[in-house]
Amino acid sequence: MVSFSDRTYAILGTGALGGFYGSRLQKAGADVHFLLHSDYEYVNKQGLVIESKDGDFTLPDIRAYDDVQKMPPCDVVIVAFKTTHNHLLPKLLPNVVKDDGVVLVLQNGLGVEDEVAEIVGAARVMGGLCFLCSNKVGPGHIRHLDYGEVKFAEYAVGYHSQGITARMRQIAGDFDRAGIAIKLAADLLLARWQKLVWNIPYNGLSVVLDARTDELMADTHTRALVEELMWEVAAGAKSCDRIIADSFIEMMLDWTVKMKPYRTSMKIDYDEKRPLEVETMFGNPLRLAQQKGADLPKITMLYQQLKFLDARNSH
Secondary structure, three states: OOOOOOOEEEEEOOOOOHHHHHHHHHHOOOEEEEEOOOOHHHHHHHOEEEEEOOOOEEEOOOEEEOOHHHOOOEEEEEEOOOHHHHHHHHHHHHHHEEEEEEEEEOOOOOOHHHHHHHHHOHHHEEEEEEEEEEEEEEOOEEEEEEEEEEEEEEOOHHHOOOOOOHHHHHHHHHHHHOOOOEEEOOOHHHHHHHHHHHHHHHHHHHHHOOOOHHHHHHOHHHHHHHHHHHHHHHHHHHHOOOOOOHHHHHHHHHHHHHOOOOOOHHHHHHHOOOOOOHHHHHHHHHHHHHHOOOOOHHHHHHHHHHHHHHHHHOO
16 A cells, blocks of 8 residues: 655645545545635534545544644645635745645636646646535535546646646545546646536526526426537637547536536525636636637626626625
8 A cells, every 4th residue: 555645735725625535635544734714613623524425434633724824835735715716826825835746726617727827837737627516514514415536637838738747647646545536637728628518507507597407407498508508618629629529518418417416516606695706617718719719609698697696696
């Protein structure tokens, strides 16, 4: 059994995603440091509780911090909070990532790695895409409903394909030992567009139509709309010279039909009156595709509707 002892992990954002993956890593023996905000007092005393389809567990003792200045520099810094908090990154990242460390960006949307690269340099950035149904149901309490796979890919300025590197394999090995399904991708831009095939229709429509994933798939009209949005995402990818296969779209539809009824992360944010990740998930890909000459009318309409709802919801 290979030890985790040579790699330390920092989790920035101990919520539904960061709390789940960080807990799995610690449970498997990794040295993990968790940055918390509102839950700090509770979790520092009580630890983390994970309810999971793969088995429930509790971590009564975790290394919890409410201030990044108190955290040690780590080998792998996982950015797991919503992109609406990315204005905090310039204050957080320089303190917590080692000189030869890597920042693993587990966030939704497009262009998120660019922001991180401006702070720590492109050579220290890796993208990660999570296919995870998980919710935070209380302080330090995470409920994992379905799936859980993470896909890693190296970042480069301009999103040029970097292939599969040794450090990707090393970090993937830690996730694998923690029981987390892992895939390695040679091309981060393709992987990000593929993730948008799911994120754009389901996150957007769940807010605009006030519906769970199962409700969107059960109605013939909304299912057709989901599929049409997916084809528009594929058109956006094609404008960037990235091809999304028909079979990939079929697989996403099939997965969602089989998925447990799920309220998307954007719907939860909307219901809780939190800011929505409209720009990274809709605005950035839309602008990039438009620059390349693609016309994506349904995604444009969804973006405009979400901007209106997000603004009204924040008053």
